Amino acid sequence: MSNNKDSMLFNITPFLFGGLFLLGLVAPFMAYPVLVMKILCFGLFACAFNLLLGFAGLLSFGHAAFLGTAGYICGIMVRDVGVTPEVGILAGTLAAGALGWVFGVLAIRRTGIYFAMITLALSQMVYFLVLQWKVTGGEDGLQGVPRGHLFGIVDLSNTLSMYYLVFAVFCLGFFIIHRTVNSPFGQILKAIRENEPRAISLGYDVAKFKLMAFVISASLAGMAGATKTLVFQLASLTDVHWHMSGEVVLMTLLGGLGTILGPLVGAGTIVALQSELADTVGSWVTVIMGVIFVLCVLLFRRGIVGEIQALVKRAGIH
Numbered sequence: 001m002s003n004n005k006d007s008m009l010f011n012i013t014p015f016l017f018g019g020l021f022l023l024g025l026v027a028p029f030m031a032y033p034v035l036v037m038k039i040l041c042f043g044l045f046a047c048a049f050n051l052l053l054g055f056a057g058l059l060s061f062g063h064a065a066f067l068g069t070a071g072y073i074c075g076i077m078v079r080d081v082g083v084t085p086e087v088g089i090l091a092g093t094l095a096a097g098a099l100g101w102v103f104g105v106l107a108i109r110r111t112g113i114y115f116a117m118i119t120l121a122l123s124q125m126v127y128f129l130v131l132q133w134k135v136t137g138g139e140d141g142l143q144g145v146p147r148g149h150l151f152g153i154v155d156l157s158n159t160l161s162m163y164y165l166v167f168a169v170f171c172l173g174f175f176i177i178h179r180t181v182n183s184p185f186g187q188i189l190k191a192i193r194e195n196e197p198r199a200i201s202l203g204y205d206v207a208k209f210k211l212m213a214f215v216i217s218a219s220l221a222g223m224a225g226a227t228k229t230l231v232f233q234l235a236s237l238t239d240v241h242w243h244m245s246g247e248v249v250l251m252t253l254l255g256g257l258g259t260i261l262g263p264l265v266g267a268g269t270i271v272a273l274q275s276e277l278a279d280t281v282g283s284w285v286t287v288i289m290g291v292i293f294v295l296c297v298l299l300f301r302r303g304i305v306g307e308i309q310a311l312v313k314r315a316g317i318h
Helices: 002-030 033-056 063-083 086-107 113-130 158-182 184-194 194-199 206-232 240-255 262-301 303-317
Strands: none
Touching: 002 033, 002 158, 033 158, 033 184, 033 240, 033 262, 063 086, 063 113, 063 206, 063 240, 086 113, 086 206, 113 240, 158 184, 158 206, 184 194, 184 206, 194 206, 206 262, 240 262, 240 303, 262 303
16 A cells, blocks of 8 residues: 555656746746746745755754855856856856865764764855855845846846846756655665664775765755846845855754655745745844754654655555
């Protein structure tokens, strides 16, 4: 009975993704487009982080460095160098990937809290570098980033055009994550997460696989950051601050650690709550986010999507 249920869920998955894709196509006509774009950017950021924590078992407290660095690089390339938006996004993604490689080489052979603290320390170094570097605008951030013309043709100052670029970037990033998780490489990452000594005994170069996962995760986080800079025409210190690294942890845990759709759901929930509550409770938003985090850890550790999946499986068994 359980096997039949799992098979049925597998068959349903393409329809679920298809439905979500169609929903994404019509979303700007159903909700405020800029809010949806923000959700997609942070959703990709959280999905990228989940690839590292949820499937490789590596807790990074430095992922804001990749989001912010890519945002600044994209902004500088588009505003100061004059490249087209797609080149700016590519440049930001590559810069984040290169930075991820540096972080990975320095941190990957450590585990647990030591790994997390090294990534946090390296991220803080990036924060202070961005703060002191005149090109980034310091505390004022990188302002006045033009959206430009996609491929020199499509005017991204049009909100709908910008939305569909963001949606396309999200779909590309999500597809890469989905393929990675469901590939032999993804299975090895899960094996490392579950029992690293056993993976080593089977002959896998664990450090190499961890580094590859780190670089992929950093690159996709950078893709989200570069896209976000174009949406808001701004790259700010908030994007590289350690608070952002903590926020993406909350998004991932709230949505469902180790699930494909969980981080997107978590990001959507957090961004929507912040948007709705910002005008009514002001700075208390941070306190509310903290309460949500505590409740998530205490009451539903699997997250929103994880709990739904567990309910479906239990229903299938009975």
